[in-house]
Amino acid sequence: MEFSYLNDKDLLYFSKHILLPTIGIEGQQKLNTSEVSIFGLGGLGNLLSTYIASSGIKKINIIDFDKVEETNLQRQINFSNSDIGIFKVDAIENFLNNKFTSLQIKKYNKKIETKNDVMSIVSNSDIVLDGTDNFQVRKIINKACVEKNKKLIIGAVEGYTGQLMTMVSSESPCYECIYEDLIDSNSCSDNGVLAPLVGMISSMMALECINMLTGNNSSFDKKLLVVNGLNFAVDSINTKQNKSCKICNN
Numbered sequence: 109m110e111f112s113y114l115n116d117k118d119l120l121y122f123s124k125h126i127l128l129p130t131i132g133i134e135g136q137q138k139l140n141t142s143e144v145s146i147f148g149l150g151g152l153g154n155l156l157s158t159y160i161a162s163s164g165i166k167k168i169n170i171i172d173f174d175k176v177e178e179t180n181l182q183r184q185i186n187f188s189n190s191d192i193g194i195f196k197v198d199a200i201e202n203f204l205n206n207k208f209t210s211l212q213i214k215k216y217n218k219k220i221e222t223k224n225d226v227m228s229i230v231s232n233s234d235i236v237l238d239g240t241d242n243f244q245v246r247k248i249i250n251k252a253c254v255e256k257n258k259k260l261i262i263g264a265v266e267g268y269t270g271q272l273m274t275m276v277s278s279e280s281p282c283y284e285c286i287y288e289d290l291i292d293s294n295s296c297s298d299n300g301v302l303a304p305l306v307g308m309i310s311s312m313m314a315l316e317c318i319n320m321l322t323g324n325n326s327s328f329d330k331k332l333l334v335v336n337g338l339n340f341a342v343d344s345i346n347t348k349q350n351k352s353c354k355i356c357n358n
C-alpha cells in the first residue's frame with residue numbers, strides 16, 4: 109500500500125496515534141483522507157472540531173448560522189472575547205487554521221430548515237457529527253443520513269445530563285426511532301449547561317468518530333449513553349429500531 113502522503117512531519121506529529129495497534133500507519137492514512145461534517149459549532153462543535161482536526165482529518169465541513177455571543181464563552185472554549193459578534197464558522201475556521209496545517213475546511217454559514225439544506229454536505233461525508241441544539245434540526249440531519257446511508261454520531265448536553273448515540277448502518281435505530289415524539293421546538297440553549305460535561309460528550313463523539321474511521325466498531329451502536337455530570341452515573345441503554353419508524357423503516 110502507498111503511504112506517500114504521510115510525510116516525515118506527519119509521521120512525527122501523529123506518532124502517538126501510529127503506535128496504537130488499532131490505528132497504525134494505515135489507520136492514520138484513513139484519518140488523513142476522511143471527510144467529516146460537524147453540524148453545530150456550540151459547546152460540542154468547538155472541542156469536537158479541535159479533536160477532529162488534531163486527529164489528522166483534513167477535510168472538515170463546519171455548519172452553523174450563529175454569531176459568537178458573550179454567554180457562549182463559558183463552554184464554547186475555542187472562542188475568545190475578540191470573536192464576539194462574528195460568525196461561528198469564521199471563528200472556528202480561524203481557530204483551526206491557526207492551530208493546524210493543511211486543513212481543507214468548508215464552511216456553511218446557513219440555517220438548516222429543510223433536508224435540501226444538508227443533503228449535499230451529508231452526501232460527501234464519511235461520518236456526520238451532530239452537535240446541534242435543536243430537535244427539529246437533528247431530525248432533518250437524521251433523515252438525510254438515513255437516506256444517504258451515512259454514519260451519524262449525535263451528542264447532546266442539557267443541564268447536568270449528556271447523551272450520545274450513533275447510527276452505524278441501516279440496522280441501527282435512527283434518531284427518530286428513539287425520539288419520535290419529540291416535537292419541542294425549544295432549543296437546548298434556553299436551558300443551563302454544565303460546561304465540562306460538554307467537553308466530556310464532545311470528546312466521546314470524537315473518539316467514536318476516530319475509532320469508526322480507523323476500522324474499529326462503534327461503541328454506541330444500538331445504545332444510548334446517558335451521563336450524569338453531578339454524580340458520574342453512566343447508563344448505557346439498549347435501543348432498537350422502531351419497526352413503524354417513518355424515517356428508517358418505510
Ligand SMILES: [Zn+2]
Pocket residue numbers: 281282283284285286349350353354355356357
Ligand atoms: Zn428510525
